[in-house]
Amino acid sequence: MVSKHRRQVALRRLHESLVDLISFTNLPRGDEELIAEAGVVLDQALFRLLVGVERFGPISVGEIAERTDRDHTTVSRQVAKLAELGLIERRSSPLDKRVKEAMVTAAGRRVTDALDAARMRLSTPVFEHWSDRDLLELERLMRRFADDLLSMSAMPKETDT
Amino acid sequence: MVSKHRRQVALRRLHESLVDLISFTNLPRGDEELIAEAGVVLDQALFRLLVGVERFGPISVGEIAERTDRDHTTVSRQVAKLAELGLIERRSSPLDKRVKEAMVTAAGRRVTDALDAARMRLSTPVFEHWSDRDLLELERLMRRFADDLLSMSAMPKETDT
């Protein structure tokens, strides 16, 4: 059992690393290369939106708005653009005809697949010198980190149930 | 030694986790709470800029622009706003009088400290049930991940030197 203080330091450093990682993903080089690789011309906002729809879709406009902290009217217009480009598809939810779910089309999937492949090519060399153990541990722990964060925030403030 | 394919799967899942974490940090609840907690009224853009200047400063306008993938004129105006609010300070770089470095002031530091404290309060319960080993391993591996990414991208394409 390490000290409470040591754990606090770990939390602080964890956040620093996360900020660094986010900052890195924002670097233009990354997106530009990925986009060029995929052969699509999308501004960053639409690019991220497409990835989000692929990752979380079928998803509603309102849910995207919450996730990205933007007004739902803004998202509504961006979603319309992606639909015009044929990269995503809208359909009324069968359970609730108010919501118009968004999901990637075959064309949209081709784009995100190309992005995935490009990202794979760019990230593989980073882990070239990592041991299997470290790589798999990072995979396990980061997944758990994300899961725990999300489940905590989904809970009401009194988390006794 | 696990298979090449297993490692590829790990890379893919790693990216998914990272996207989830970024998505979480974008959730409005987080920033709003943090900002309210710190007793400051800043829109998200300025809030992130301040954190960035604290983390990477002293830093030039151009460097921030690259990091955030925004036009340098946009950043120039945002930086001016933060300076007006007294949260950051500008000074000509002694080495290159063209650049006007930005760095947090004492007042700005108070804000980011408050943000850090608030974040600590919010993130501590997430790791309450984590073992020391897992927490420290996550800290170590995420830091290495960020460091390796940055050092790779800093290198020229022929990385033999």
Place this chain on the structure above:
DNA sequence: CAAATTATGTGCAAAATACACACGTTTTCA
């Protein structure tokens, strides 16, 4: 079943953004 709530979308005004351009500083190289 009427009223309140929810999801989505449009008009419009305000804000953010990027391009063109300018100015001072540094680097390049003939």
Place this chain on the structure above:
DNA sequence: TGAAAACGTGTGTATTTTGCACATAATTTG
């Protein structure tokens, strides 16, 4: 060395993006 090119920053201005007010359709509530 010195003139030209490149660089970092900042301002004016046109364009784009954003969010609020409001509208419509669908669902839930009581």
